[in-house]
Amino acid sequence: MTSKNPEYDFKWCPGCGDFGVRRALEYAMEARIIRTELPMENNVVVAGIGCSGNLVHLLEGAQPYGFHGIHGRSLPIALGVKMARPELNVVTVAGDGDFLSIGMEHIAPQAARNLNICAIVMDNGVYGLTKGQSSPTTELGVITSSTPYGKIETPLNPLALYFTLGVSFIASSYSSKPRDLGKLIAAGMDHPGFAIVQVQSPCTTYNDTYEALKGNPSKGIDPTAWTIPDDHDPTDRAEAYDIISQGGIPLGIIYKNEDRPTLDQQNEELHQRVVVKTPNQLLDTFAI
Amino acid sequence: MAHQNEIVVRFAGEGGQGVVTAAEMLGRAATAVGYHALTFATFPSQILGGPTWTQARVSPREVLSPGDAVDILVAFNDYAYQEHREEVREGGVILHDPSVHPDPGFGGVRNLPIPFDALAKKTGESRAANMVVMGALSRLVNMPLDYFKTFVEQRWSGREAVIKANHMALDLGYEQAAEEAPIAELGTPQKPSYDQLFIKGNEALAIGAIHAGLDFYVGYPISPATPVLIYMERNLVGEGRFAYQVSSEIEAITAVLGASFSGKKAMSATSGPGFTLMSEGIGLAWMAEIPCVIVDVQRGGPATGLPTKTEQSDLLAALSPAHGDSRLPIIAPGTVEECFRAAVTAFNWAERYQGPVILLSEHSLAERAQNIERPDLNTVQVEDRVVYTGTNGYHRYEGWELSPMPIPGGPGAYVANGSEHDGMGDTTHLGSRHIQMTERRFSKLKLLEDTTYESHNPDASVAIMTWGGSKGSAQEAHQLLEAEASTRGKLGWYYTMFLHPMPPALLEELRQKELVLVPELNYQGQFASVLRSLGIKAEAITQYTGLPFKAGPLAQRIAEKIGRAGKQPTKAKVKA
Secondary structure: OOOOOOOOOOOOOOOOOHHHHHHHHHHHHHHHHHHHOOOHHHEEEEEOOOOHHHHHHHOOOOOOEEEEOOOOOHHHHHHHHHHHOOOOEEEEEEEHHHHHHHOHHHHHHHHHHOOOOEEEEEEOOEEOOOOOEEOOOOOOOOOEOOEOOOOOOOOOOHHHHHHHHOOOEEEEEEOOOHHHHHHHHHHHHHOOOOEEEEEEOOEOOOEOOHHHHHOEHHHOEOOOEEEOOOOOOOOOHHHHHHHHHOOOEEEEEEEEOOOOOOHHHHHHHHHHHOOOOOHHHHHHOOEO | OOOOOOEEEEEEEEOOOOHHHHHHHHHHHHHHOOOEEEEEEEOOOOOOOOEEEEEEEEEOOOOOOOOOOEEEEEEOOHHHHHHHHHHEEEEEEEEEOOOOOOOOOOOOOEEEEOOHHHHHHHOOOHHHHHHHHHHHHHHHOOOOHHHHHHHHHHHOOOOHHHHHHHHHHHHHHHHHHOOOOOOOOOOOOOOOOOOEEEEEHHHHHHHHHHHOOOOEEEEOOOOOOHHHHHHHHHHOOOOOOEEEEOOOHHHHHHHHHHHHHOOOOEEEEEOHHHHHHOHHHHHHHHHHOOOEEEEEEEOEOOOOOEOOOOOOOOHHHHHOOOOOOOOOOEEOOOOHHHHHHHHHHHHHHHHHHOOEEEEEEEHHHHOOEEEEEOOOHHHOOOOOOOEOOOOOOOOOOOOOOOOOEOOOOOOOOOEEEOOOEOOOOOEOOOHHHHHHHHHHHHHHHHHHOOOOOEEEOOOOOEEEEOOHHHHHHHHHHHHHHHHOOOOOOOEEEEEOOEEEOOOHHHHHHHHOOOEEEEEEOOOOOHHHHHHHHOOOOEEEEEOOOOOOOOHHHHHHHHHHHHHHHHHOOOOOOOOO
């Protein structure tokens, strides 16, 4: 949306983490334009359904192409976009409910394919748009509108999941420092393969985790977010696993493997080996 | 009947015994010398074993349906003998494996034991059992052995050992039946002046799609649509193309939408269960105005249903696969040749109205191999997308009519949106917008109205209007009724593969009829109910056995209805 649109009446709540994610994505795309000299129209943002997905309508300045599809399917839509047009820069934005609950089935195949896209997961640990139900990352025992007596399942560890599935770039961050997050997103876009940037994007209405993330010494609350040390080698799988195992919210690039071919590279390589038949030649094979 | 000039041969045995290839081989060999042939196949839903049968009908004239009565049954095992012998006509022949012990009390047919496998082994090529069968058939239908030998030489060209073994198998089979009197005289074949193909419905459909400009195919294995996936994986290759097996039909439809949004012609083929999984995505295509072709090769349903049988029971689902207000364009081919043409038209429609088009095929058509005239690709027109080429700031969804579509990388960036949206694609809740956009989406269907359809005996007050793969059987039934003095000229024939939108002139004609009979393979009479909703006095003739109609019995059922319509000309009883 390039300017105020009176018909579009969706608003994020004041203080919503999604504002920071939007700013970070804008930074990353703008930096890419400068570096590649490709226009903004070369970017496609595929959005899931939820507060997060509205990001695609709220981007300011020059507009990328957007696809605001159906709940849980941002990854397979991105699969279509990328494999149809490998030269496009494809980003998905989806929340924890969209990406990790209804859309969970699509993560493993993209990891196996090493689909060359960057997926931004806006994790607030709750279904916000439908007004506060429990999500896969909601903590055990938490009371939400759909868990009135407390959540009775253990929360998912998304980073461990991505690592196990073989996602070739895993970064983690929060929405409070858009410039830093923008750099991680830019690195995810540049990564040759399937990149996931897991972002803590607090919901100020239903699950305000700002204090937990940053800590509050006066209340004796230690921050859950912690910066990954500079000497961490993200190409080392064992070190990456150590980072994930330490718990909390690590900030930075956890893991990356640039040695695996991407799906579009594999497809391209396949075309070099195969002889293409015209429709008439295909008909010839059935001639009598 | 001794001198009938066409034959129906049924091959029955276990999956893996070469039963399937036998019918195709007979059809291919027969069409190679100028006969017409059509095959029918039904398999069990398992990898090896299980009762399988196929059938080939060979004639000097065009073949419309798999045939009613079996002239020759080839029974590879006892179960096949027991299960199929009742279908063999009086005076027919049962060729059987020596392990089969024919029931002496079952008369009216000749039993002929042939040790298929033992004779094949003698040739040094144990897979030549089918050729032993062909040798015997050659004698029984008085088709010169040379026809088959030439076919063998062409098929295994350059592989002398294989040719030699198969020639020997043909001779051995022929000798087994040498003393038998032929049961048919096929007559001299006449090769048509035009080029021909011997091809299955699924294959014709796949090539049609490729000719139409298909660049992106994804699918998930499901009977009976899997052959389309396999064909695409093998042949939709090359610069800018992508054919790929994805992890579900949900991935398939959404990836198709991503690809088409990005400017490529995209398709996926599936069957009932997969079609259901795609429904939300198809709704998204309608809503966001994204061209695509979805093939539903129907099988029996609901749920897992009958994966390897034929049925025409997805019509209502195809018209409105998704929740909410939509009515999808549907093209349902009725012959193997129409599978090719329907695929091309489906893409033309998708691009012309910028939305999803359902190509409704079915198991019997997908697996049917038939000789068809080779399409002249120079004359088959292909339509491409109207692409936006202006400047940024474009309102892609403005107005009540179709508008040019921007393509990523080019100008006019917008948001393709599955939520109700305004002109630039942003989400809206305004009632006035929903009215405009709903009307915009439906008004585009007008672009697809066709003017051509088949009609015969237009003055008759009762007409037959079948659809899809029942076309051939219904056409043959119509011909049988035309040959009868009591029904000649009394039954109109109408046909189109455009089920929605239907050609308006056809609808107008049908509305004038006292009764329109609709042979279709489902319980509810789905197409008849659609026609009734369009103001046509339609009555279904249904069958839901998992098999196609037989022409003779169908003609009988039609004749009964004509009689009834004649007695009560103004009150045609309508089935609920």
